[in-house]
Amino acid sequence: MTWTTRPRSEVSGLPAVVAGQGVDVLMLHGVGLCADAWTPQIDALARHGYGVVAPDMPGHGGSDAAPGADLSDYVRPLAAALEGPVVVIGHSMGAMIALALAEVAPDKVLGVVAMNAIFQRSPEAAAAVQARASALDGASLPDPEPTLHRWFGEADTPARRACGAWLRGVHPAAYKSAYTIFASEDGPSPELLATLDCPALFVTGAEEPNSTPAMSEAMARHAPKGSAMVIDGAAHMLPMTHDTVISDILCGFAARCLP
Numbered sequence: 001m002t003w004t005t006r007p008r009s010e011v012s013g014l015p016a017v018v019a020g021q022g023v024d025v026l027m028l029h030g031v032g033l034c035a036d037a038w039t040p041q042i043d044a045l046a047r048h049g050y051g052v053v054a055p056d057m058p059g060h061g062g063s064d065a066a067p068g069a070d071l072s073d074y075v076r077p078l079a080a081a082l083e084g085p086v087v088v089i090g091h092s093m094g095a096m097i098a099l100a101l102a103e104v105a106p107d108k109v110l111g112v113v114a115m116n117a118i119f120q121r122s123p124e125a126a127a128a129v130q131a132r133a134s135a136l137d138g139a140s141l142p143d144p145e146p147t148l149h150r151w152f153g154e155a156d157t158p159a160r161r162a163c164g165a166w167l168r169g170v171h172p173a174a175y176k177s178a179y180t181i182f183a184s185e186d187g188p189s190p191e192l193l194a195t196l197d198c199p200a201l202f203v204t205g206a207e208e209p210n211s212t213p214a215m216s217e218a219m220a221r222h223a224p225k226g227s228a229m230v231i232d233g234a235a236h237m238l239p240m241t242h243d244t245v246i247s248d249i250l251c252g253f254a255a256r257c258l259p
Helices: 035-047 071-081 093-104 123-134 145-152 158-169 172-184 190-195 213-222 243-257
Strands: 009-011 014-019 025-028 052-055 086-091 109-115 200-205 226-231
Touching: 014 035, 014 071, 025 035, 025 093, 035 052, 035 086, 035 158, 035 243, 071 093, 071 172, 086 093, 086 243, 093 109, 093 172, 093 190, 109 243, 123 172, 145 158, 190 213, 200 213, 200 243, 213 226, 226 243
Parallel strands: 025 052, 025 086, 086 109, 109 200, 200 226
Antiparallel strands: 009 014, 014 052
16 A cells, blocks of 8 residues: 545535535544645545545645634634534544534434544653654754654555655744644543434554553543454554555445445
């Protein structure tokens, strides 16, 4: 599998990769990445007849929008752009945004997938991610190799190279803003999860040290229609390292939620 820069369309003022007809599925990427990270899943969902929109986060990919100051700044434009019922799928920080969208626009979210989502970090994990955020100056980008090592190990793969290019190309101020928000958040509250009235799927990797299986399983227990899946041999970058498995999971989930 290779990841290339796909053409963007404007969707309610947001640059986005668009496939299929209409908007059945909204896909949200994580910090430092872009919509192209979803390439295999976009193609799979479109082949199954779904219309897919995958926007770029502000300052990422094709977006030159100003970075947000808190999570709501990333949620509001998406909520305003939703014109009809959709399934929302998010990865990492995108999962935070997806769950927040399900809270603020329950009439428009038919189902939500939170992939590699965090929930109630341990004090040690919180301190580590906050230290990484504090080291960012907003004028330059950090060396991506430690991040790539956490995500992929040392293997030189197309997925690792693609992520490296995205991490080196994101706007430094946008990266600092998004990562600082990601580091300061502790995931959805139990109260938010308990109010979800739609199917909610929490997916992570068995080898994920930060968005752990225990986190996904706990979130699923709090959500009335929640379920969890843990992918063996996987870590943080599930959509890229286990693209076929994740594509099948997402197509199946969409079929459950969409009329």
